[in-house]
Amino acid sequence: MSGGWTGRVLRVDLSRGEIRVEPLRTDWARDFIGGRGLGARYFFEEVDPRVDPFAPENKLIFATGPLTGTNASCGARYMVVTKAPLNGTITTSNSGGHWGPALKFAGYDMLIVEGRAPEPVYLLICDDQVTIRPARHLWGKGVWETEEKIRDEVGLPEVRIASIGQAGENLVRFAAIMNDLHRAAGRNGVGAVMGAKNLKAVAVWGTGGVPIARPRDWMEAQWQFRRRLRESPVTSEGLPQFGTAVLVHVINESGALPTKNWQLARMKPDETGSDAEKISGETLKAEYTIRNKACFACTIACGRVTHVSEGGKVRHAVTTSPRNWNLAGEGPEYENIWALGCDTNVDDMDAVIKASFLCNDYGMDPISFGATLAAAMEMYEKGYIDDQITGMPLPFGSADALVAMTEATALRRGFGKELAEGAKRLCEKFGHPELFMGSKGMEFPAYDARAIQGMGLGYATSNRGGCHLKGYSVKAEILGVPYKMDPHATKGKAELQKKLQDSTGAIDASGICLFVGFGSELDDLLPLLNAATGVDYTLDDLLKAGERIFNLERLWLLRAGFTGADDTLPERLLKEPIPYGPSKGEVNRLHEMLPEYYRLRGWTEQGEPSAEKLAELGLDKLRAG
Amino acid sequence: MKVTVKLFATLRKYLPPDATGGKAEVELPDGATVRQLVERLGIPQSAARLVMVDGEHCPELDTPLQDGQTVSIFPPVAGG
Ligand code: SF4
Numbered sequence: 001m002s003g004g005w006t007g008r009v010l011r012v013d014l015s016r017g018e019i020r021v022e023p024l025r026t027d028w029a030r031d032f033i034g035g036r037g038l039g040a041r042y043f044f045e046e047v048d049p050r051v052d053p054f055a056p057e058n059k060l061i062f063a064t065g066p067l068t069g070t071n072a073s074c075g076a077r078y079m080v081v082t083k084a085p086l087n088g089t090i091t092t093s094n095s096g097g098h099w100g101p102a103l104k105f106a107g108y109d110m111l112i113v114e115g116r117a118p119e120p121v122y123l124l125i126c127d128d129q130v131t132i133r134p135a136r137h138l139w140g141k142g143v144w145e146t147e148e149k150i151r152d153e154v155g156l157p158e159v160r161i162a163s164i165g166q167a168g169e170n171l172v173r174f175a176a177i178m179n180d181l182h183r184a185a186g187r188n189g190v191g192a193v194m195g196a197k198n199l200k201a202v203a204v205w206g207t208g209g210v211p212i213a214r215p216r217d218w219m220e221a222q223w224q225f226r227r228r229l230r231e232s233p234v235t236s237e238g239l240p241q242f243g244t245a246v247l248v249h250v251i252n253e254s255g256a257l258p259t260k261n262w263q264l265a266r267m268k269p270d271e272t273g274s275d276a277e278k279i280s281g282e283t284l285k286a287e288y289t290i291r292n293k294a295c296f297a298c299t300i301a302c303g304r305v306t307h308v309s310e311g312g313k314v315r316h317a318v319t320t321s322p323r324n325w326n327l328a329g330e331g332p333e334y335e336n337i338w339a340l341g342c343d344t345n346v347d348d349m350d351a352v353i354k355a356s357f358l359c360n361d362y363g364m365d366p367i368s369f370g371a372t373l374a375a376a377m378e379m380y381e382k383g384y385i386d387d388q389i390t391g392m393p394l395p396f397g398s399a400d401a402l403v404a405m406t407e408a409t410a411l412r413r414g415f416g417k418e419l420a421e422g423a424k425r426l427c428e429k430f431g432h433p434e435l436f437m438g439s440k441g442m443e444f445p446a447y448d449a450r451a452i453q454g455m456g457l458g459y460a461t462s463n464r465g466g467c468h469l470k471g472y473s474v475k476a477e478i479l480g481v482p483y484k485m486d487p488h489a490t491k492g493k494a495e496l497q498k499k500l501q502d503s504t505g506a507i508d509a510s511g512i513c514l515f516v517g518f519g520s521e522l523d524d525l526l527p528l529l530n531a532a533t534g535v536d537y538t539l540d541d542l543l544k545a546g547e548r549i550f551n552l553e554r555l556w557l558l559r560a561g562f563t564g565a566d567d568t569l570p571e572r573l574l575k576e577p578i579p580y581g582p583s584k585g586e587v588n589r590l591h592e593m594l595p596e597y598y599r600l601r602g603w604t605e606q607g608e609p610s611a612e613k614l615a616e617l618g619l620d621k622l623r624a625g
Numbered sequence: 626m627k628v629t630v631k632l633f634a635t636l637r638k639y640l641p642p643d644a645t646g647g648k649a650e651v652e653l654p655d656g657a658t659v660r661q662l663v664e665r666l667g668i669p670q671s672a673a674r675l676v677m678v679d680g681e682h683c684p685e686l687d688t689p690l691q692d693g694q695t696v697s698i699f700p701p702v703a704g705g
Binding site for chain 1: 631633634635637646647671672674675677679680681682684697699700701702703704705
């Protein structure tokens with residue numbers, strides 16, 4: 001192994017103030033590749049699954065992959081691995097921007113943070129010089145101001161910063177870790193773990209590069225990969241021009257857009273009183289977008305730079321620091337628009353963008369926040385909670401409630417205290433657990449599992465709870481990439497999910513962005529990985545690595561006390577048919593898919609990996625127990 | 626017969642000039658197919674990647690249309 005990985009792991013114990021560099025376990029690197037896989041492997045080894053997520057014993061791992069920081073298109077990603085404060089699962093939360101590459105340039109594949117600092121601190125990594133610095137003066141500040149202050153203080157304009165805002169400090173259970181102002185390791189509450197550790201930020205400046213084992217092969221491979229992405233209309237036109245927000249109409253027209261806390265599955269003026277066009281990707285592009293933006297080395301550039309305040313005509317203006325775009329920010333992505341706009345039925349783009357910017361600055365996951373607010377809105381409309389409790393009217397469609405509650409939640413003020421606990425705890429507290437729309441304790445993202453059957457199986461079996469990113473079957477079921485499947489059918493979906501989950505595991509481990517999957521196949525990554533690392537992986541090795549990662553996470557979950565019974569969906573999705581639209585009458589038929597899925601996975605009927613499967617994956621020593 | 630056509634993303638430019646909100650009514654001969662509609666609007670066939678008729682995905686361009694139906698056409702797009 002002579003490239004891709006730097007071969008070094010940085011370990012920081014905040015309780016003792018100790019900083020150590022240790023060699024990377026190369027056997028693990030080969031089998032788990034990097035990023036999600038390698039991070040999960042270390043985490044599995046080192047952290048008791050029954051630990052309290054906020055305890056000093058929980059660890060926070062920032063893991064890059066062998067392609068992170070190379071010039072492979074989209075080699076921009078890092079993963080945060082920890083035990084989730086939102087729902088107690090192992091989480092692997094991914095972010096782009098420039099922070100992950102910077103960690104590689106400083107000479108580290110991973111950063112492992114342990115313990116808890118007695119006082120707020122931040123970590124400054126400049127190549128081999130690593131220091132723990134006081135951060136009292138940064139506590140209470142948002143992400144944007146924090147980045148600016150640290151940059152000034154360390155005097156390095158190129159320093160890359162990952163930090164938490166007020167939401168992370170206040171242990172909001174879905175707080176995010178933000179880097180490069182607008183990029184987020186968004187889900188499961190990883191930011192709250194950082195807050196519990198009293199770690200405000202990790203600032204990185206690296207002057208090295210990423211070693212490449214076979215430079216000649218590498219140059220050919222990375223050109224070939226770029227060509228591949230350029231030839232696909234999705235990665236060369238669709239994503240750069242419209243970003244992910246273009247999906248608002250696609251999913252709405254398919255009748256798969258969860259609306260009003262999943263009571264409905266499309267926005268239509270005569271049914272919901274709201275109009276998807278107003279918060280669509282088309283409107284975002286025409287009226288709000290300044291330009292698109294890429295993460296490190298990315299040739300797709302799905303990011304948006306947007307602004308909401310021009311000529312004072314806007315109700316929800318956003319002011320950020322002059323250096324941080326002034327009245328502009330990045331996003332909103334499709335997921336932000338859905339959670340903040342569709343699930344809450346707020347078809348007001350100014351308010352949605354404002355709330356999305358606030359989520360970035362406070363460091364908060366807009367998916368879980370929007371979904372939690374939508375659950376509260378349903379309880380409010382049904383009379384289960386009233387103004388006495390909420391402090392303000394909270395009907396669906398209220399832009400004012402959306403913006404006010406974003407702030408209240410991040411700061412844990414008033415009713416925001418309840419929202420900050422996430423939808424599951426909120427609904428349980430007020431006696432209506434059935435209104436929680438999520439699985440394994442995490443709120444679902446933007447695709448109705450009744451209208452897209454395979455996505456429902458993905459939600460039910462995702463190792464971190466309600467998540468679309470670990471098996472994005474919407475790709476085949478709606479978008480027809482690379483081939484089209486009927487979204488309402490269950491046939492073939494178990495196989496589709498398993499394959500996607502395994503290949504996603506491999507992509508997530510490589511350090512490259514998942515979105516390359518819209519313009520290339522897993523085997524397109526092979527020449528890149530092999531030239532970078534000097535390992536001769538085969539396609540089968542990659543798929544096996546992905547499967548190994550998925551099973552490892554599963555073993556961890558079983559040890560933490562989850563069982564096969566947690567592979568399920570809310571009653572609403574299993575029993576309440578979609579009332580209107582093209583998916584009218586559909587419920588999710590999980591029972592038609594799950595047993596087959598377990599079989600294909602080589603798991604028992606109870607959802608536990610069989611001894612043979614574990615032996616095949618080289619995980620037999622790590623049995624659940 | 627008349628159908629309502631909704632075009633999205635990069636295809637909006639193929640809408641007739643009188644269209645509003647991304648949609649328009651189009652007059653077609655009885656029994657016309659999705660393909661004829663796509664040609665009539667001047668949309669290159671490779672650009673009509675995702676077609677839905679009344680919200681049902683319609684991968685087969687030779688499907689005949691009926692009076693009053695809504696046809697939504699998307700170029701190759703994706704997101705997450
Ligand atoms: S496709 Fe988008 S998210 Fe992925 S690396 Fe490029 S800009 Fe970042």
